[in-house]
Amino acid sequence: MKLLTKTFRYYLIIxxxxxxxxxxxxxxxxxxxxxxxxxxSLKEDKAEILSFIENDKDDVNELYKNITCSYxxxxxxxxxxxxxxxxxxxxxxxxxxxxxxxxxxxxFAIINGENYEMVLQESFVETDSMIYSITGFSIFLFGxxxxxxxxxxxxxxxxxxxxxxxxxxxxxxxQPGMNIENYNLKSDIQExxxxxxxxxxxxxxxxxxxxxxxxxxDNISHxxxxxxxxxxxxxxxxxxxxMFDEKSAGIISELDSTFEKIKNINKSLLLLSQIKxxxxxxxxxxxIKRIVNRYxxxxxxxxxxxxxxxxxxxxxxxxxxMNFALAEILIGNLLKNAIIxxxxxxxIVIETNDSVLTVKNSGDYLSKDKEQxxxxxxxxxxxxEQRGIGLSLVRQICDYYKIDFTYRIIGKIHxxxxxxxxxx
Amino acid sequence: xxxxxxxxxLDLLNNILDYLSGENFVCEGVSDYQLxxxxxxxxxxxxxVIDIMLGEDNGLKLIELIKEEQRDGGIIIISAKTSxxxxxxxxxxxxxxxxxxxxxxxxxNARIKAILRRRVNKGSNILEFNxxxxxxxxEEVFVDQTKLDLTVKEYQLLYYFIINKNKVLRKQSIVDHLxxxxxxxxxxxxxxxxxTNLRKKLSNxxxxxxxxxxxxxxxxLVDE
Numbered sequence: 001m002k003l004l005t006k007t008f009r010y011y012l013i014i015x016x017x018x019x020x021x022x023x024x025x026x027x028x029x030x031x032x033x034x035x036x037x038x039x040x041s042l043k044e045d046k047a048e049i050l051s052f053i054e055n056d057k058d059d060v061n062e063l064y065k066n067i068t069c070s071y072x073x074x075x076x077x078x079x080x081x082x083x084x085x086x087x088x089x090x091x092x093x094x095x096x097x098x099x100x101x102x103x104x105x106x107x108f109a110i111i112n113g114e115n116y117e118m119v120l121q122e123s124f125v126e127t128d129s130m131i132y133s134i135t136g137f138s139i140f141l142f143g144x145x146x147x148x149x150x151x152x153x154x155x156x157x158x159x160x161x162x163x164x165x166x167x168x169x170x171x172x173x174x175q176p177g178m179n180i181e182n183y184n185l186k187s188d189i190q191e192x193x194x195x196x197x198x199x200x201x202x203x204x205x206x207x208x209x210x211x212x213x214x215x216x217x218d219n220i221s222h223x224x225x226x227x228x229x230x231x232x233x234x235x236x237x238x239x240x241x242x243m244f245d246e247k248s249a250g251i252i253s254e255l256d257s258t259f260e261k262i263k264n265i266n267k268s269l270l271l272l273s274q275i276k277x278x279x280x281x282x283x284x285x286x287x288i289k290r291i292v293n294r295y296x297x298x299x300x301x302x303x304x305x306x307x308x309x310x311x312x313x314x315x316x317x318x319x320x321x322m323n324f325a326l327a328e329i330l331i332g333n334l335l336k337n338a339i340i341x342x343x344x345x346x347x348i349v350i351e352t353n354d355s356v357l358t359v360k361n362s363g364d365y366l367s368k369d370k371e372q373x374x375x376x377x378x379x380x381x382x383x384x385e386q387r388g389i390g391l392s393l394v395r396q397i398c399d400y401y402k403i404d405f406t407y408r409i410i411g412k413i414h415x416x417x418x419x420x421x422x423x424x
Numbered sequence: 425x426x427x428x429x430x431x432x433x434l435d436l437l438n439n440i441l442d443y444l445s446g447e448n449f450v451c452e453g454v455s456d457y458q459l460x461x462x463x464x465x466x467x468x469x470x471x472x473v474i475d476i477m478l479g480e481d482n483g484l485k486l487i488e489l490i491k492e493e494q495r496d497g498g499i500i501i502i503s504a505k506t507s508x509x510x511x512x513x514x515x516x517x518x519x520x521x522x523x524x525x526x527x528x529x530x531x532x533n534a535r536i537k538a539i540l541r542r543r544v545n546k547g548s549n550i551l552e553f554n555x556x557x558x559x560x561x562x563e564e565v566f567v568d569q570t571k572l573d574l575t576v577k578e579y580q581l582l583y584y585f586i587i588n589k590n591k592v593l594r595k596q597s598i599v600d601h602l603x604x605x606x607x608x609x610x611x612x613x614x615x616x617x618x619x620t621n622l623r624k625k626l627s628n629x630x631x632x633x634x635x636x637x638x639x640x641x642x643x644x645l646v647d648e
Contacts, residue, residue, distance in 0.1 A: 225504040226433050229526035233439035236529045239592045239641050240443070249640030256641070260596050263526060274507065301577050305617045325508055
């Protein structure tokens, strides 16, 4: 989860309940206070009225000036006392032509020695609307506050964090050998600048190591070319000049094939180094079907000599993105093996679907040879560092492009599956 | 016909000159830049074989020099650099061919001869060996007047033998000639089959069997 999302989520989890509870609490508090206020006013009005009655005043206008309620008195029969009671009632207001709410004070008074029920009413309509307005306004304020802080989180924070995300993008993109001197971190936040400086230093170190390693492998490989060239040409000259007997010819022949092995190892080493140095970065969409067909065309003679029948089930949907030369090497090697390690009159089946190229071929082998062949093809160790230079090219290319390569022998059929990622 | 080989690794240079000494062209070799310059100024050669990694890329300068002096001999670059990019770059600066080290001397021989032939009779494209005649333009082979029906590989094989006549050809060099871009194509069985078929077709046309098997090592086309 993103940092801003998480912190914002926590913020919401805490602030929204607070907001809601506060709003509700505020409403009830305000209502309570207002009601208390009105009730107090009604009590005072009762005192005013009673005082007015007891003092036997004449001018009711005087009274009406001092009270805000309306009231009536009802003589009580008998000698019983009423308790004070407050409540809300609805009365029909002729002026506004609707039911309106009133606060009512039911009480008891003794006037001139007689028991009266006294009811005082005050319109609560204005108070109600005041409560609602104040509450509404405060909700609005709280809402504004929440929105404001959310804004800070989502927009302002994003701007503040932007340099960090830019830096993160750079780090993800970084490959050994990449030049990042031109990148400038636009931020005055200490933590970000420190991070950038640390990353920069690490990148410089990585690049230096990478360069050194690249030169080292390149050098070794090229250094080997020359003595190899000298030695193998010496051998070539030697066989022109001397007639060898059977035994010596055998030795010469082994010498020759040893040179070839060294040449191949050197070639593989060079190719591996070139792949790792990203000298094969040109990628294009590869038409696997075409490469397969071309290979079969150019090796028709050998296929016919061995009387191998080839069954093609090629869909045009397999179009991975990779370097063309490497694709050719990969497919060439797979098909070459299918031809060479095959019986006379054998079969090859080549299929493609969306992402997998499968090459199956028949092959008759004694189990000892089978083991050796699998070893030669795949390599003897699971750990790629340990396998060193003796890798087959197929394995190298598959590792580079993270292509899934499996080779199984089922009965007498060799099945090689190469799974491409279509989204390189 | 004169060929100039420019290679700074002396042992390799000597091997090249030794191998080519029996051929019907004159071969000179130099191993440093100074001498190479002199030779280019003083003489005209039909073919230049240049190591492009001479010292530090001086090989390129020599090629420029050859162009400046308007020598129209063919240029073969030999180089330890084997990538496609390098090959294309080499061809772009004006070379006619590019051979990666380590190469077979027999292959170098074939490339030199291909260039020389283009310079000789600018129309002639016939390669003859006793009763065998190869029409290089049409890619057809005749024994006396009979046309042989050879497959592509059989044709290439015969051509390679005739070009390198009287030289022992190792099996590997034949493989590398017939399948130039294969990695570790170690099957000599196909060579054997192609050769057998070729021999059969030749003998069916009453051609003498010039191809000798050198036990354990390779084959040789012998001019009797």
